[in-house]
Amino acid sequence: MMMLRTEKVKCKNCGKVFTDYVSSRRKYCSMPCFRKARTGIKASLETRKKMSKSRTGRVSGMRGKKHTEKTKKKMSVIRRGRPCLWAEKISEANKGRVFTEEHLKNISGENSSNWMGGISFEPYDPGFNNALKRKVRKRDDSTCQECGYSEEKLGYALSVHHIDYNKRNNILDNLICLCRNCHSQTNYSRKDWTRYFSNMLS
Secondary structure, three states: OOOOOEEEEEOOOOOOEEEEEHHHOOOOOOHHHHHHHHOOOOOOHHHHHHHHHHHHOHHHHOOOOOOOHHHHHHHHHHHOOOOOHHHHHHHHHOOOOOOOHHHHHHOOHHHOOOOOOOHHHOOOOOOOOHHHHHHHHHHOOOEOOOOOOEHHHHOOOOEEEEOOOOOOOOOHHHEEEEOHHHHHHOOOOHHHHHHHHHHHHO
16 A cells, blocks of 8 residues: 655745645645735746646646546555545544534525625626627637636636626726636635736736
8 A cells, every 4th residue: 555655844925834745845835825925926828827837737737638547547546545634634623513404504695704795696797798708808818817728728718707806897907817717716715816816917
């Protein structure tokens, strides 16, 4: 059985010491720390592509490809017995915990920590139409402005994201092209993403 070695790493942004696999070579303890380190950097598309590749590593390199059966078997052997640090923490925290209907009501809807006043149910402005989206995609060369992948490589039309999360603010400086994966990540740490994309376009 092959076990992957772990080591203590000091975050380059906040100085926090965290445990990680030796092979992953992470420099930051979390995505917010990684983004803070990049905030204020106006990088060219080529630079962003390099940064994205170094951050996502093997995952981004495999997008659109499939592993062979031989590789899948090798990966299966390597992962056997591999410690899953985050799963152990969650499991320990939830031991003996019962999620009742009352508890679920207390953490959903208006009681949720992610509640934004119900803005996700607001309709988009009529001006946010296909013509405007095509204009934004043309400005961004039909390329995701976070990971650098093009529509041609991804095989679908890119999403057009509102930087300030205001569905009625359709000025071009408030819109940016993102792939589905990068767009889904912008649902969290919204203030960080707003600052990050604003700096990128300024």
